[in-house]
Amino acid sequence: MSLQWTLIATFLYAEIIFVLLLVLPVASPERWQKFFKSRFLKSLSSQASVYFLVLLAILILFFLDAIREMKKYSSSEVEAAHSHLDAEMQVNMRLFRAQRNFYISGFALFLSLVIRRLVLLISTQATLLAESKAAMRQAKSATTAARSLMAQTQTSTAQNTTNEAHDREVTELKEKLAKAEKELQTEKKDKEAVKQQAEAVSAEYDRLLEEHSKLQAKVEVGDGEKKKDA
Incomplete structure (x- = not known):
């Protein structure tokens, strides 16, 4: 080679390892988010799109070159079938190498797109989880404040039942409590929406993992058949 x-x-093998790390429960989305936002990666983020496009261009060039070699030696194989046995074996060997290069460059190109998509999905999931936790903290804080106001209102009512000013204060506190309960219901609905989005992201992970497994199985079957033919 x-x-x-x-x-x-080597780049393809590194991509496979990185995809497995992203898909398997090695780290939580929050930890991956911290890693993606590290100082080193943050320094590269401004030019990340440029690097990615250059990498795609290189892989596409090698992919097209492998296709050209496959067509070249496929036509040469027909000609070599009527010539010497050594020439035919040489052509078959070069055709096998061209097919191998085709699969290597093709899967490297595909996994580059998969990794980019997985990184975006993990970042989105981490953001949604952070928003969900913040919403839950706000809801708990609103509930605690409402209960404290109710306790103060009940104590004050028992001591000043005939005081009109106190009655107005009770009314205001009840209104605040109703408002706090509405905010709590709103936060619960937001949490459910965040949960649904997180489940959708997990489903997308599973789909991408299944596609990767199927494609890897096809590659192994294809390589096995080529080795048998060789």
Whole structure:
């Protein structure tokens, strides 16, 4: 294997390992979010899109080159079938290498897109979880404040039942309590919406993992058949 294809194959293996780390429950979305926002990655974020496009362009070039080699040696294989056995074996070997390079570059290109999508999904999930926790804290704080106001109101009512000013205060406190309960209901609805979004993100993870497993199985079957043919 030449140097450039060795580098692409190494890059493919690194992508597979990184995808497994993202998909498997190795770390929580919050930890991945901290890693993505680390100083090193933050320094690269301004030019990340440029690097990604350059990487895609390189992989596409190698992918097209592999397709060209496959077509070239596929036509040469027909010609070599009527020539010497050694020439036919040489053509078959080069065709096998071209097919191998086609799968390597193709899956490297595909996993680059998968990794980009997974990173975006994990970042979105981490943001939704953070918003959900903040909403729950606000709801609990509103409930505690409402209960405290009610306790103060009951004590004050028992001591000043004939005081009109106190009655007005009770009315105001009840209104505040009703408002706090409405806010609590709103926060609960927001939490349910965040939960549904997080479940949708998890479903998207599962779908991408299943697609990756199917494609990897196809590659292994294809490589096995080529080795048998060789």
